[in-house]
Amino acid sequence: MMANSGALALIAWLLPIFSFLVLAIVFPFRRLGRPAAWFSTLCAAGAFASAVLAWRIQSVAAHPVHLVWPWLPTAGKTIADVGVLVDAQSTIMLCLVSLVAFLVQFYSVGYLHDEPAPALGRYYAYQSLFAFSMMGLALAPNLLQLFMCWELVGLCSYLLIGFWYQRPSAARAAVKAFWITKAGDVGMLVGIVMLYRLAGTFDITELHSMAASNALPLAGLSIITFCLYLGAMGKSAQFPFHVWLPDAMEGPTPVSALIHAATMVTAGVYLLVRTDWLFALTPNVLLIVAWIGAFTALLAAVLACVQDDIKRVLAYSTVSQLGYMMTAIGAGVASAGFLHLLTHGLFKALLFLGAGAVIHAVGSNDLPNMGGLARRMPQTALVFIIGTLSLAGIPIFGGYVSKEEILGAVWGAHLTGPFLLLMLVAGLTAFYMFRVVFLAFFGTPARVAAVAHAGAGHTTPPRVAHAALHNEAVVEGAHVNETPHAHEPPATMLLPLWVLAVGTMVVGVMSTFHLGGFAAAEAAGETAPGWLTPTAVGVALAGIALAWATYQMRAVNPESLANAFGPIRSAALRKFWIDDIFEGIYSFVLLGFSRIVGWIDRYLVDGVLNLLSDWTVQAGDELRGIQTGKPQDYVYGIGAGVLVLILLMRLVF
Numbered sequence: 001m002m003a004n005s006g007a008l009a010l011i012a013w014l015l016p017i018f019s020f021l022v023l024a025i026v027f028p029f030r031r032l033g034r035p036a037a038w039f040s041t042l043c044a045a046g047a048f049a050s051a052v053l054a055w056r057i058q059s060v061a062a063h064p065v066h067l068v069w070p071w072l073p074t075a076g077k078t079i080a081d082v083g084v085l086v087d088a089q090s091t092i093m094l095c096l097v098s099l100v101a102f103l104v105q106f107y108s109v110g111y112l113h114d115e116p117a118p119a120l121g122r123y124y125a126y127q128s129l130f131a132f133s134m135m136g137l138a139l140a141p142n143l144l145q146l147f148m149c150w151e152l153v154g155l156c157s158y159l160l161i162g163f164w165y166q167r168p169s170a171a172r173a174a175v176k177a178f179w180i181t182k183a184g185d186v187g188m189l190v191g192i193v194m195l196y197r198l199a200g201t202f203d204i205t206e207l208h209s210m211a212a213s214n215a216l217p218l219a220g221l222s223i224i225t226f227c228l229y230l231g232a233m234g235k236s237a238q239f240p241f242h243v244w245l246p247d248a249m250e251g252p253t254p255v256s257a258l259i260h261a262a263t264m265v266t267a268g269v270y271l272l273v274r275t276d277w278l279f280a281l282t283p284n285v286l287l288i289v290a291w292i293g294a295f296t297a298l299l300a301a302v303l304a305c306v307q308d309d310i311k312r313v314l315a316y317s318t319v320s321q322l323g324y325m326m327t328a329i330g331a332g333v334a335s336a337g338f339l340h341l342l343t344h345g346l347f348k349a350l351l352f353l354g355a356g357a358v359i360h361a362v363g364s365n366d367l368p369n370m371g372g373l374a375r376r377m378p379q380t381a382l383v384f385i386i387g388t389l390s391l392a393g394i395p396i397f398g399g400y401v402s403k404e405e406i407l408g409a410v411w412g413a414h415l416t417g418p419f420l421l422l423m424l425v426a427g428l429t430a431f432y433m434f435r436v437v438f439l440a441f442f443g444t445p446a447r448v449a450a451v452a453h454a455g456a457g458h459t460t461p462p463r464v465a466h467a468a469l470h471n472e473a474v475v476e477g478a479h480v481n482e483t484p485h486a487h488e489p490p491a492t493m494l495l496p497l498w499v500l501a502v503g504t505m506v507v508g509v510m511s512t513f514h515l516g517g518f519a520a521a522e523a524a525g526e527t528a529p530g531w532l533t534p535t536a537v538g539v540a541l542a543g544i545a546l547a548w549a550t551y552q553m554r555a556v557n558p559e560s561l562a563n564a565f566g567p568i569r570s571a572a573l574r575k576f577w578i579d580d581i582f583e584g585i586y587s588f589v590l591l592g593f594s595r596i597v598g599w600i601d602r603y604l605v606d607g608v609l610n611l612l613s614d615w616t617v618q619a620g621d622e623l624r625g626i627q628t629g630k631p632q633d634y635v636y637g638i639g640a641g642v643l644v645l646i647l648l649m650r651l652v653f
Contacts (some may be wrong), residue, residue, distance in 0.1 A: 005057040006067035009086045012050035012098055013139055016131035019043035023125040033117025034109070040124035041105040044131060048098040051135075055091040066205070068141050080202045085141035089338065093138040093270060096345045097263050099503075101131040103496035104258040107353055110492030111254055111360060123163060127258070130156035134263050138270065142202040143192045146271070150188070150231070153267060154181050157259050161251040170250040177244040180582075184234020184241055191227025198224065204274065211277045222282045228275065229289060236268030236322045239296040243579050245319055246303075249311040249365075253356030256311060257349045265318060266341050269325045273341070276334035283332075290330025290410070294418035294425075297323030299576070301428040305435070306572045309365045310355045313436055317391065318348060320425060324406050327418050333409035340402035343507055347390035347398045350500035354384035357489040357497065358440060367439045374441040376486035379494060381441045383501040388437055390504050392430040392540045398504035401511035407536055408528035426536055430543030438551040 019040045058065070068083030084090075105127055112120060133152035140146035162174030196202055198217055199210055210216040232238070237245040248260050259265070272279060272289070279286055297320045304316035321344050328337035357380045362370055374381040390398035403426070410419045488494060550556040562569050574580070626637075 005054045005061060005091070006065040006084060006086050008050045008054035008057070009065075009084045009091065009094060009139055010067055012047040012054060012094060013084060013132065013135045015043045015047040015050070016101070016128045016135065020125055020128035020132060023121055023128060031118050031121060033115070033120040036117075036121040037105070037109050037124050040128050041102065041109065043128065044098065044102040044105050047131065047135070048095070048102045051091065051094040051098040054086060055095050058086055058088065058091045064205070066141060072144075080142045080144040082145055083141055084139040085204060086139065089274065090139050092342065094135055096342055097131065097134045097138060100258055100263060100345060100349050101127070101134075103349070103499060104254045104353070107257075107356070107493050107496040108252070108254045110490040111356055112252065113490075119163075123160075123252075126156055126159045126163070130160065130259065130264075134267070137267055140204070142204055143195070143207075144202045146204075146274075147189065147192055150235070150267065150271075151185065153264055154178065154185065154235075157181070157248070157264055160255040160259060161248045163251055163255065167250065173244075173247040173250040177248050180241055180244040181234040184230045184232070186230075187227045188231025188234075191224045191231070194220065194224045194227065207275075208277055211281060216278075216281070218281060221278075222285055225275075225279050225282045225285045226288070228271065228278075229285060232268030232271050232326075233292070234268070235271075236265055236326065237296075237319045238268070238292055238323065238326060239299055240578060240582075242296060242300065242319045243575075243582055246312050246315040249309070249315050253311065253352060253359060256315070257352035257356070260315065260318060260352075263345070265322060266325075266345065269322060269329070269337055269341050272326070272329045273334045273338045276329065279329070280332065286330045286332060288330070290327050290413075290415055290418050293323045293326030293328075293330055294410075294415075294421040295323070296320070297327065297425045298421045298428075301425045301432065302568065302572050303575060304432045305428060306569060307432075308367050310358065310367055310370075310436060310440065311352070311365050313432060314348070314351055314355060317351075317429065317433065320429065321348070321391070324403070324422060324425070327415075327422060328406040328409050330418070331409045331413035331415055333405075333413070336402070336405040336409040339405055340399070343390070343398045343402040343504075343511075346500055346507060347387045347504045350383060350387040350497065350504055351391065353493070353497055353500065354380055354387060357493055358384075358486075360489055360493065361486040367436065370440040371443040372441075373486050377441075377488050379488055380497065383497045384441070385437060386501045386504060388433045390508060391433055392544065393426060393536065394540060395537065396505075396512045397508040398511075400508055404533055404536060407532060411528060411532060423536065423539055427539040427543040430540040431547045434544045434547035435551050438547060442552055 023036050023040060064085060064087035066081075066083070066085055068081035068085075070078040071082040072079040105124065108123070108127070112123065115123065130153065133149050133156055136149035137146055137153060140149060158174045158178040161177055162170050164170045165174070192202070195207070198220065199207055201207060201210075207216070234241045245260060245265065249256055251259075279289070300316045300319035300323065304313050304320065307313045307316065321340070325337040325340050325344075328334070328340065357377070358370065358373060359365055361373070361377060361380075364370070386397065390400070393399050393403035407419065407422060407426075410422060489497075546556070550558050550561055571577070626633075
């Protein structure tokens with residue numbers, strides 16, 4: 001049975017690369033467009049089926065399965081193997097990645113139906129390569145293979161974010177994501193090399209055994225784990241490396257659902273979960289992880305409150321939830337972070353694909369251009385609300401138990417500061433997500449434009465604002481109640497939404513009524529207090545109530561609410577100047593340094609070489625003058641040279 005789970009996991013991993021090779025090499029097939037899309041989707045479906053079977057078999061197995069082949073042999077031993085490590089964590093992650101990859105590819109058939117055939121074939125080739133890379137990362141038996149797949153994931157992210165490379169904003173966003181994540185990857189590579197020098201192996205199982213038996217030297221281990229954490233910071237968009245993720249929304253919305261909600265951005269969290277036994281030996285690094293995670297969660301939640309672009313709201317929400325996961329890992333309870341990774345993967349993919357359906361119908365990302373969509377798109381509205389309630393952590397919905405587990409874990413670890421930050425984030429999350437729900441699905445377009453711009457700090461003309469806030473028409477005296485051209489998406493887009501919505505509800509109901517309690521907190525040696533759940537749920541409900549009163553009932557003036565947080569709102573609109581700092585570092589430090597190096601190269605290095613070459617040419621011109629071609633002149637020269645040599649010899653000897 002165990003061998004079967006390894007073989008099935010290997011099949012699930014290799015099916016996407018088979019799809020990629022067919023789409024990339026069989027040129028006419030790639031140019032067909034839709035047949036290429038369906039072929040890639042079929043391979044993704046096969047990968048998901050294999051992953052589920054592998055998980056079912058491995059769930060009753062007593063031991064993990066190593067299915068590997070020797071790689072990089074040297075001096076009678078193998079530096080690393082290549083293959084798969086099949087255990088509980090890797091198979092669950094494999095199921096999540098393959099499920100979301102399959103649903104996103106199926107959804108993309110409808111979403112990108114207007115794309116030219118070659119572009120569509122290219123898109124699905126990138127999708128297949130990404131699925132292969134992410135599955136390889138999840139199944140990697142050693143850190144070397146994990147790093148190779150890690151880099152492939154980064155490459156695919158660059159290609160998919162910049163899929164519409166004709167748009168300058170998309171091209172810039174792809175480059176920004178590539179280089180910022182690479183900054184963290186350099187640290188990760190340094191950490192892997194240092195760990196190999198310390199332990200003599202890349203194998204994850206061997207490293208785990210060494211850590212469990214105290215055979216791993218502690219000297220320098222904190223530096224190693226911090227370097228590994230740098231790689232996780234880049235991929236999982238932790239402060240200050242979070243700046244790439246919102247800009248990555250320039251890619252197609254299905255790409256956002258696949259890479260920037262459920263899979264790629266969770267790679268950093270998965271790395272720390274996979275090596276939690278290593279980080280447990282360095283509690284000082286775990287404390288850093290917890291504080292940065294909590295601060296990232298709060299920072300991103302504040303930034304999400306002032307966004308008008310629906311995808312950017314979800315992007316900052318992703319950054320915030322990744323901070324939640326990291327805080328749980330920093331509290332020493334990686335299982336809580338991993339549980340939230342899984343539930344978040346489902347409901348955030350649902351939210352992104354739901355946003356894609358709205359964008360597909362309205363033709364805009366901006367909340368001011370939406371309103372009244374619940375009447376035109378009732379199914380989309382329903383599944384989006386399910387995702388929103390899951391993200392807010394409301395009982396019986398997908399994110400409830402995993403969020404409570406994290407809060408219980410952080411409280412049990414006595415991290416009071418991060419705990420208070422996460423509680424505040426819980427309220428902000430419910431507020432900004434239901435702001436999106438009320439503006440997009442229940443507001444009227446004119447009123448939405450007024451309150452959305454007021455909430456985001458924009459200036460609305462007084463007449464328009466007055467008419468909008470009182471539900472009055474401002475265009476030719478007509479009463480605008482809803483977006484007239486909105487419609488439900490086609491079946492290829494709607495079916496994945498319902499699959500994710502049902503999956504989110506099933507996870508939520510089962511976890512609420514069957515898991516129970518705060519297992520994470522109890523694992524940390526603490527019992528969660530009885531007030532924690534009512535308080536956390538109450539904070540979320542308060543955020544929903546405030547959004548309802550402000551953006552639906554208009555009992556609270558959104559502009560007055562925004563002005564109450566004037567300095568914070570102004571700073572948030574400027575992203576707290578963090579992007580400006582990065583741009584300044586690039587413009588003044590990196591470009592300034594390159595200008596200095598260029599000046600040195602041009603005027604010192606090249607100048608000295610040019611001067612020497614000029615002197616050589618001049619000396620050659622002068623020496624050329626003594627070449628007269630007359631034999632007697634050469635005899636005189638030889639004679640003079642001999643006399644000079646005789647004089648030198650007499651002086652020396």
